[in-house]
Amino acid sequence: MKRIKKHHWLIITILAFIALVLVIILLLAGFNQVSTSQPTKSPTKTTSAVQQNLTHLTVQDIQSLLDRTSISIPDDAALGISIYNEAHKPIGLSFTIKGKKAYSGMSDGVEGILWIGTWYEEKVRQSSDLCSLMSQMKADQNVDFKSKINVFSLMWKYGSLKSCLGF
Secondary structure (H helix, E strand, C coil), X not given: CHHHHHHHHHHHHHHHHHHHHHHHHXXXXXXXXXXXXXXXXXXXXXXXXXXHCCCCCCXXXXXXXXXXXXXXXXXXXXXXXXXXXXXXXXXXXXXEEECCEEEECCCCCCCEXXXXXXXXXXXXXXXXXXXXXXXXXXXXXXXXXXXXXXXXXXXXXXXXXXXXXXX
16 A cells, blocks of 8 residues: 555656646746847837947957856857848848857857947947946837747757847
């Protein structure tokens, strides 16, 4: 009789564990494509006028931002940055970050892409670090991050960016 009770207890424990894992997976499933879709706020007319006078970002601007950034991006990981205009269309300007190094253009191996509006170009140059810039973009509801890997890999590799994007 005790053998049957132990067997039932083991089955119940295993089923409870499986149910818990499924609940966690379902909760995180919404984060599999970490994205806030399209940024909801467009720049004001004043911002647009100022933005037209700016020169576009350079790889040196991105490198300078990385040099000021305390968070770490793994050397074996690649994160992309792509710039879009007020119509939410890419302008063909992109960068790849590997570790603490910025490269011009989008690498084929990027695991996530941070989309930045042209009206943030000056903020990229002035921001104290990448995380504060991403937090500001999130507060302004202008952040869009597309993950190309699953959420578990994303959280493992880019754990230092979790607080910046809120996932």
